[in-house]
Amino acid sequence: DSGVTQTPKHLITATGQRVTLRCSPRSGDLSVYWYQQSLDQGLQFLIQYYNGEERAKGNILERFSAQQFPDLHSELNLSSLELGDSALYFCASSEDSYFYGYTFGSGTRLTVV
Amino acid sequence: DAKTTQPPSMDCAEGRAANLPCNHSTISGNEYVYWYRQIHSQGPQYIIHGLKNNETNEMASLIITEDRKSSTLILPHATLRDTAVYYCIVRAQTDSWGKFQFGAGTQVVVTP
Numbered sequence: 001d002s003g004v005t006q007t008p009k010h011l012i013t014a015t016g017q018r019v020t021l022r023c024s025p026r027s028g029d030l031s032v033y034w035y036q037q038s039l040d041q042g043l044q045f046l047i048q049y050y051n052g053e054e055r056a057k058g059n060i061l062e063r064f065s066a067q068q069f070p071d072l073h074s075e076l077n078l079s080s081l082e083l084g085d086s087a088l089y090f091c092a093s094s095e096d097s098y099f100y101g102y103t104f105g106s107g108t109r110l111t112v113v
Numbered sequence: 114d115a116k117t118t119q120p121p122s123m124d125c126a127e128g129r130a131a132n133l134p135c136n137h138s139t140i141s142g143n144e145y146v147y148w149y150r151q152i153h154s155q156g157p158q159y160i161i162h163g164l165k166n167n168e169t170n171e172m173a174s175l176i177i178t179e180d181r182k183s184s185t186l187i188l189p190h191a192t193l194r195d196t197a198v199y200y201c202i203v204r205a206q207t208d209s210w211g212k213f214q215f216g217a218g219t220q221v222v223v224t225p
Contacts, residue, residue, distance in 0.1 A: 002156065043157065043200075043215035090156050104156025 003027065004105035006091050012111045018079040021108045025072055025093030031055070032074040033094075033102070034066055038087035049074055081112045116140070117201045122220040125195075131188040133219055135201030138182045143205045146177060148186045149215070150197040157200065157215070160186065191223045 003026035013019055025032050034046040036059075045058035049068035060066075063081075068074040078085060092104045118136040125131040137146065148160040161168055161175045163184075168175045174187040188195055198218040 004156070042217060043151075088154065092156070102157075102159055104158070106156055107154070109154075 002103050002105060004091060004093050004103050006089075006105035006108050008108060009106070010109050010111075012113060013081060015081055015083060015112055017081050017112075018077065019081065019110065021076040021078070021089050021091075021110070023074045023076070023091030023093075023105060025074070025091075026103050029093035029095050029103070030072065031094045031096065032068055032072070033092040034060075034074070034076050035090040035092065035104075036087050037090060037107075038084075041087075043090070046076070078110070083112050086110055086112045116203045117216055119199075119201050119216065119219045121217065122222070125188075125191045125221060125223050127193060127223055127225050128190055131191040131195065131221060131223070133186040133188075133199050133201075133221065134183065135186070136183045137201070137203045140181050140203050141205065144203045145205070146175065146181075146184050147202045147204065148173070148175065149200045149202065150195075151200070151218070152194075152197040160199075191221075193223050193225065195221065196223045197221060 005024040007022045011019055030051045033048045035043050036046055037043045046060040047066050048056040052068050063079050066076045088107045088109050090104050090107045092102045094102050145162050145164050147162040149157040150160055151157045161170055161173050163175045163177055165177055177184045198220050200215050200218040
């Protein structure tokens, strides 16, 4: 157990639907990062939050959004889902922004049918 | 543009040392070399990082050449649990996250 909790572990939904993925960071970590891993794209950085504020954006689609709540948990919202959104979605957390301090969760596997 | 080049795959016998190469010929002076690994479909796991000196921790050793254009991750006594994709990544502490992503990595298979 890495200390980063992601729910649900698996999610199957239809095209056009909207889903919410949840991440609880490791105790004491203020930064949360979201990554997408699909078969043909590898691990891609989506977005970072630090203590409730958006800190950096990567290759995140406009149909996707995220937020970090006062208790530091984060949610990634995916809407108007397409088949190509099927992927593993990982959340990572860190105490600060240094890359070596990252702890990843076990991921949510999203399947869009 | 890819910042690192790694072999797509390599095999290693259990109990032997695994030496994973990485080329980063365009590395800048302020960029660190990081290694992460990902065991099948699990979240990536940090292994080690370094700037220019060789580094060692409980998991591995990192050897960086003097010109910093390449490095080698050494797993001293590979076990079956070390079978994973290993990612070599270069980035500066202040790099914008918007331009960063993991590459394809090296699939390491440790065999009995």
